[in-house]
Amino acid sequence: MTTIAYAHPEKLVETEWLAEHRNDPGIRIVESNEDVLLYDTGHIPGAVHIDWRRDLQDQMVRDYITPEAFAALCRRNGITPDTTCIFYGDKSNWWACYALWAFELYGHRNAKILNGGRDKWVREGRALTREKPSYPEAAYPTPAARRDGEIRAFYEQTLAHQRAGLPLIDVRSPGEYTGELLHMPEYPQEGALRGGHIPGAKSMPWKTAVKEDGSFKSAEELRKIYEGDCALTPDSDTVVYCRIGERSSHTWFVLTYLLGHKKVRNYDGSWTEWGNKVGAPVTRP
Template sequence: MTSRTFSAIAAVGLLFTVPAAAADSLVTADWLQKNIDNPKVRIFEVSVDAGIYERGHIPGATNIRWHSDLVDPVRRDIASKESLQKLLQEAGIDEDTTVVLYGDNNNWFAAWGAWVFDVYGLDVKLLDGGRKYWEAQNLPLDSRVPTYTATSLTLKDADTSIRARFQDVVNVAASAAPGTQLVDIRSPKEYSGEIVAPEGFKELAVRAGHIPGAKNFPWAKAVKEDGTFKSKDDLQKAFAEIGIDGSKPIITYCRIGERSSHTWFALTKILGYDVKNYDGSWTEYGNAVGVPVTNLAGTVWQGK
């Protein structure tokens, strides 16, 4: 069905409540399948690959285009409070709605969406395993685009406590903020400076390498083969191996801030650590003048 106002359901008294299992920041595919028709639940797909939503999505899911819906179209910034609020109102979100995000690439950009939502005070859930896991379980997909009755949701003002800025990481690199740890979640070749970005990606920097003092933790190490997050104990152990134990504030970064949102989610929502995401990431820092860079590969200029 294309309209999911559920007035008929409410009229016969079959009102839903959100089960306690959704109190955590992750929901299982089983939980989501049981709550697809729950009027207190709204689902959003935030995928990387263009057209994947149109080919089939979780029934009732609204599409979010990360490169237009979650960013400012004029400034390099996250979506404004007003634009995000309008999107959520049109999707029928109320203050008591449980919002679930999922996407392809092990929830790569779904985690970015969760971070942006969190900036504006909306605590959302991720479908553990994302689209990959849902499809692997042969769970239903739908090509129909849902419509909802608009709400008057009001978002909070942006919370800057979970967002790192350029000067914040410069201070860490210059040892002016010795109590903060940096986690670079890019691939080892990006971290070492052997390459500036993965093959095929257009967002580049003039310089290669990493921010001095940053620890490397490739983002995909946080998930299992099926795309679901590793257990809390396994995540805690994996981060502790690189000296990240939650005893100090943490800043995560990548190339444009999306992969680092995935690690921000693991560290914040699963482990409970104090973490900021630096969405300027390497395309800002690696193009800046007068800041230190650690380049283990020794590359200086990769242009012609």
């Protein structure tokens, strides 16, 4: 496990540790990428593939799958409530953090992130395979409910949060924050009618939290960023957002587990909802 003095170091594993323990009983390695084709080109041996859109979202209601569907997803991937799920993926673990956050919505808290993600594992020349694992179906009871009220913010809650002057962190790029970019060039389908940011939100791009190799910066560096520059405290009631909730899941993980902030919620509707919402207040510099 990592030895850096994070608030919850048990939520991270290093590539060296995973290479030695990937066959341990009770562990399930989960790959979740933006590029859903990457898994088929080669993945960590034993890793299952969870597609953030196909497996975790109900496209008909633009929401996450039901607790019943989540339990079925875990069962078919050989995951029990006691299984330690270790998530990793591309983009410095954007989607791995998103999948972990989604798992935690259903109460599966025995979940960790592979520090540095897929790119670090590949760069170090560690084992990859194209063989897809098969696990016996596991027993996973249907969660009683999602933890929406604890770690998730909806539009109405975010609006009330903004009106109350409580901390909002916009983790998008500076161009998105200022409104110069209505959408990221590579994501034209995720644009909005209006550019800008939620009034009162501070800009702190998600990538500020990671080093060049995609691994997380030290706890001391992260405290300077979020408790210094952003003026947050461990007791701050904070809402984070981005474009569709994936980059803000990364910052949610940093604040919640690496810094130990007690109340952080991810506004997963983010700018694709807010920027298109009639009457939602928007600010541009």
